[in-house]
Amino acid sequence: MNRWPLPEPMKHALKLAQQAALAGEVPVGAVVTREGKIIAEGHNTPRQSCDPTAHAEIQAIRAAALILGQERLSDCDLWVTLEPCAMCAGAIVHARIARVYYGASDPKGGAVEHGARVFEQPQCLHRPEVYSGIGEGEAALLLRRFFAERR
Numbered sequence: 001m002n003r004w005p006l007p008e009p010m011k012h013a014l015k016l017a018q019q020a021a022l023a024g025e026v027p028v029g030a031v032v033t034r035e036g037k038i039i040a041e042g043h044n045t046p047r048q049s050c051d052p053t054a055h056a057e058i059q060a061i062r063a064a065a066l067i068l069g070q071e072r073l074s075d076c077d078l079w080v081t082l083e084p085c086a087m088c089a090g091a092i093v094h095a096r097i098a099r100v101y102y103g104a105s106d107p108k109g110g111a112v113e114h115g116a117r118v119f120e121q122p123q124c125l126h127r128p129e130v131y132s133g134i135g136e137g138e139a140a141l142l143l144r145r146f147f148a149e150r151r
Helices: 008-023 056-068 084-093 136-150
Strands: 029-034 039-042 076-083 099-104 130-132
Touching: 008 029, 008 039, 008 056, 008 076, 008 099, 008 136, 029 056, 056 076, 056 084, 056 099, 076 084, 076 136, 099 136
Parallel strands: 076 099, 099 130
Antiparallel strands: 029 039, 029 076
16 A cells, blocks of 8 residues: 555554454554654553543553653654544643654544644644654555444
């Protein structure tokens, strides 16, 4: 689907998204990297955990903060298969994530390029660098298949 090989962090995030789908969760996966190495990961678990905040990004950010023993992740990057929602964008801001790489855009629920455009608001305390479309085809296909099976 891509013209060049996917970066390892996005490959891993896509595998996590597949795990989420197998568990009946919306297929979104995320990893946090530091100095190019994966230090934490997560995938959607809101249904399984009965926690509406258990999005992939939140899971990965929480794990990275615990591993590093700090709430600020300013030397870390987040790789996620779907454009972050407003809640996750807010967590990215508060964690001071340096860069966000995401796969599929989310015109309905996204808040980076769509909707609230959280990082563009004047009240935004931190603006990460954002790179979209990385693994977009694979991520979008996972989502389409997941929702097609439920219709």
